[in-house]
Amino acid sequence: MSFCERCGRRSRLQLVEIEGARMYVCPDCSRFGKAMKEEKDVPSPVSTVLRPKPERSAKPDALTKRSKELAEDYPRRIQRAREKKGWSREELGRKLSERVSIITKLENGEMRPPDSLIKKLERTLEIELMEYVEEIHMTAGAGSRGMTLADFIVYKDR
Ligand SMILES: [Zn+2]
Numbered sequence: 001m002s003f004c005e006r007c008g009r010r011s012r013l014q015l016v017e018i019e020g021a022r023m024y025v026c027p028d029c030s031r032f033g034k035a036m037k038e039e040k041d042v043p044s045p046v047s048t049v050l051r052p053k054p055e056r057s058a059k060p061d062a063l064t065k066r067s068k069e070l071a072e073d074y075p076r077r078i079q080r081a082r083e084k085k086g087w088s089r090e091e092l093g094r095k096l097s098e099r100v101s102i103i104t105k106l107e108n109g110e111m112r113p114p115d116s117l118i119k120k121l122e123r124t125l126e127i128e129l130m131e132y133v134e135e136i137h138m139t140a141g142a143g144s145r146g147m148t149l150a151d152f153i154v155y156k157d158r
Helices: 074-084 089-096 100-107 115-125
Strands: 014-018 021-025 062-070 130-138
Touching: 074 100, 074 115, 089 100, 089 115, 100 115
Parallel strands: none
Antiparallel strands: 014 021, 062 130
16 A cells, blocks of 8 residues: 555555656556566567478478389280280290299299390280389488388389
8 A cells, every 4th residue: 555646645555657757656546657567678589489490391302213124014024915916925934934833923923033034024924014104213301201112212114
């Protein structure tokens, strides 16, 4: 409790601004002024907004390499070509000097033919088993995102 700076009445005082002057006044007198917050003018704390780290440059450096690889659908290609020629697996095996079990495995995708056999198959069946793939080799740093090279292999000619 203190004395009103305007009327002198003993009262609970309030800080108001009356005609540009700040004073502590009673509730009655406060009607004549603008209520002020009693807080001192504390400069707002230095803003510590953390800026998100800038994204790394959008595209990681990458090297593109073109290479030929065994087509993923080689089992289908072999089987289709063989059937087109009207050969049984036994016949194809004989032409390739391979066991029937090998032909079966190839057509079931259970075995990847070695290079020498790929060439024989291509020649005998007149098909292409190899196809170009574009491999993009990620440079160091980009590899830490849990991506495997397979994510970057783009199959062509599909
Ligand atoms: Zn007063």
